[in-house]
Amino acid sequence: MIIPTVTVNCIIFLLAVLLAWPLGRYMSNVYQEQRSLLDFFQPMEDWIYRACKVNAKAEMNWKQYLSAFFIINAVWLVWAILLLLFQGQLWLNPAHNPSMSWSLALNSAVSFLTSTNLQHYSGETGATYLTQLAVFTFLQFVSAASSLCAGLAVVRGLSRTPVSRFGLGNFYQDFVRSFTRILLPLCIIAGALFAFRGVPATLKGPYAIHSLQGDSLQVATGPAAVMLPIKELGSNGGGFFGANDAHPFENPDFFTFVLHCICVLLLPMAFVYFIGYYLKNRKFSRMMFAVMTAGLLIITIPIICQEIKGNPAITAMGINNSSGNMEGKEVRLGGINSAFYSGINSCIPAGTITGMHDSYMPLSGIFMLCGMQIDAFFGGLGTGWINFFICLIIALFIGSLMIGRTPELFGKKIEIKEMQWVVVISVCQMLLPLLFAAIAVYTYVHYPGSNASLGWLTNPGPHGFTTMLYEYVSSYAGNGSGFEGLGDNTVFWNTTTAIVMLAGRFLPIAGAVAIAGSLQKKKYAPPSSGSLKIEGFTFGSFLFVLIIIVNSLSLFIVYMFGPVTEHFLLSITNCT
Numbered sequence: 001m002i003i004p005t006v007t008v009n010c011i012i013f014l015l016a017v018l019l020a021w022p023l024g025r026y027m028s029n030v031y032q033e034q035r036s037l038l039d040f041f042q043p044m045e046d047w048i049y050r051a052c053k054v055n056a057k058a059e060m061n062w063k064q065y066l067s068a069f070f071i072i073n074a075v076w077l078v079w080a081i082l083l084l085l086f087q088g089q090l091w092l093n094p095a096h097n098p099s100m101s102w103s104l105a106l107n108s109a110v111s112f113l114t115s116t117n118l119q120h121y122s123g124e125t126g127a128t129y130l131t132q133l134a135v136f137t138f139l140q141f142v143s144a145a146s147s148l149c150a151g152l153a154v155v156r157g158l159s160r161t162p163v164s165r166f167g168l169g170n171f172y173q174d175f176v177r178s179f180t181r182i183l184l185p186l187c188i189i190a191g192a193l194f195a196f197r198g199v200p201a202t203l204k205g206p207y208a209i210h211s212l213q214g215d216s217l218q219v220a221t222g223p224a225a226v227m228l229p230i231k232e233l234g235s236n237g238g239g240f241f242g243a244n245d246a247h248p249f250e251n252p253d254f255f256t257f258v259l260h261c262i263c264v265l266l267l268p269m270a271f272v273y274f275i276g277y278y279l280k281n282r283k284f285s286r287m288m289f290a291v292m293t294a295g296l297l298i299i300t301i302p303i304i305c306q307e308i309k310g311n312p313a314i315t316a317m318g319i320n321n322s323s324g325n326m327e328g329k330e331v332r333l334g335g336i337n338s339a340f341y342s343g344i345n346s347c348i349p350a351g352t353i354t355g356m357h358d359s360y361m362p363l364s365g366i367f368m369l370c371g372m373q374i375d376a377f378f379g380g381l382g383t384g385w386i387n388f389f390i391c392l393i394i395a396l397f398i399g400s401l402m403i404g405r406t407p408e409l410f411g412k413k414i415e416i417k418e419m420q421w422v423v424v425i426s427v428c429q430m431l432l433p434l435l436f437a438a439i440a441v442y443t444y445v446h447y448p449g450s451n452a453s454l455g456w457l458t459n460p461g462p463h464g465f466t467t468m469l470y471e472y473v474s475s476y477a478g479n480g481s482g483f484e485g486l487g488d489n490t491v492f493w494n495t496t497t498a499i500v501m502l503a504g505r506f507l508p509i510a511g512a513v514a515i516a517g518s519l520q521k522k523k524y525a526p527p528s529s530g531s532l533k534i535e536g537f538t539f540g541s542f543l544f545v546l547i548i549i550v551n552s553l554s555l556f557i558v559y560m561f562g563p564v565t566e567h568f569l570l571s572i573t574n575c576t
Contacts, residue, residue, distance in 0.1 A: 024273025062517025157516025300343025328359025
């Protein structure tokens with residue numbers, strides 16, 4: 001049973017690769033304003049520019065590009081918070097769900113604005129149809145389009161033939177084209193497939209069900225088929241229902257499971273191909289793809305292996321554990337498929353789940369944390385490339401010092417200003433989740449009554465420590481998944497994770513775009529025979545090892561306190 005299931009997982013991955021290849025080329029045509037399949041959207045795009053009084057042809061330098069990015073995100077944040085605060089009094093609320101508290105509204109708005117989709121509420125009872133559509137689905141679209149714009153701006157900064165001497169393009173044009181020519185068409189296709197397979201697409205209220213035992217149940221439905229495509233394609237991950245992709249209305253059968261997997265992988269993979277076509281350097285994109293694939297495998301395979309072994313505590317009870325660790329898994333899909341889905345959603349921060357991470361084996365948690373911490377093995381739409389770009393500069397800097405050369409990337413010298421940004425981004429990526437986890441642990445230990453008063457953890461000890469750390473690593477990485485053994489709808493968790501999500505979203509984007517703007521201004525110098533070649537197997541291997549070592553060492557001691565300690569405690573308990 002193991003080999004056929006793993007074979008199916010490999011086929012799913014290959015299908016995503018085959019679909020991403022032509023999509024990457026199409027994206028290159030769209031962003032270079034070459035002839036493409038959906039040029040008939042141009043009149044509608046022009047109307048949008050006129051209605052918004054935007055000059056879509058005006059070139060922007062990196063400061064103007066970032067200013068437009070931040071301003072429009074601030075407007076969306078205010079819009080989202082206001083609707084969530086008053087959703088209980090607004091229309092499209094057939095289930096009569098209440099309005100959110102200020103801290104939950106802030107957290108939810110920031111979460112979807114930053115493409116994290118950390119959910120401290122359950123979709124069935126915490127949101128109305130209006131906010132599901134006008135806040136959460138809307139923010140999933142615009143945050144995905146914004147992510148594409150940020151990644152595109154960095155690619156343009158590396159181009160030998162820039163759009164203009166000091167320009168990175170026009171944010172508004174890039175944003176609208178990302179929406180109309182990439183995200184919206186793909187979501188229409190995927191949404192139709194989900195709806196045809198039984199995913200609800202209705203504005204009717206909950207259904208009253210009477211069971212054979214005489215119990216009365218309220219079964220939530222809603223326009224789920226509208227949200228699911230952008231949830232996966234945009235590396236978002238916010239579920240319409242609380243159980244996310246483990247819910248039968250979000251994932252009715254195995255076909256929809258395959259569709260979920262392909263949608264998660266598709267655009268991050270296509271963006272790698274896009275880089276090769278846009279920069280006219282296919283060798284570089286092949287190196288990137290190889291490194292990212294190797295990273296995805298090194299994260300996903302150990303998770304599958306851990307879950308296949310099963311839980312020794314279950315075996316010690318005399319229960320047949322041959323099917324692996326099935327606690328918290330979606331029985332329809334099985335342990336291997338759930339582990340595979342968790343692996344790809346750790347590397348690609350959609351963060352959707354078909355099983356509760358709280359019930360996975362302790363060592364599986366290490367690889368989930370690593371995948372989120374690195375966030376460069378395909379990673380999020382646009383933002384995965386940004387994190388890879390930062391790692392690429394570090395590798396170039398170290399590698400160039402080893403051969404006695406000045407580091408350069410595509411003929412542009414990397415100097416003090418660029419390295420300062422890289423250091424700030426890299427240190428914050430490691431420091432902020434650990435800092436806030438330390439604050440949470442201190443609060444947990446010193447608060448009067450501790451967990452009895454706080455009600456934070458269902459599983460204290462090493463597992464509880466991992467749960468709190470996971471929440472912040474997931475928040476900074478824009479992943480949004482959780483161990484779900486955490487009572488997180490409190491002022492403390494809502495506000496602290498909101499701060500971490502904002503930092504994890506905007507700091508890397510601001511830094512990477514600033515680096516791209518700096519590089520674009522520099523004079524291009526053709527690579528010489530002594531330049532460090534970045535397209536080959538040697539540099540790719542060096543880059544891969546550097547990514548693993550740097551990120552593993554940053555959390556090594558923390559892993560010992562949490563997942564490793566829990567693993568040994570589980571083994572010792574069952575030995576005795």
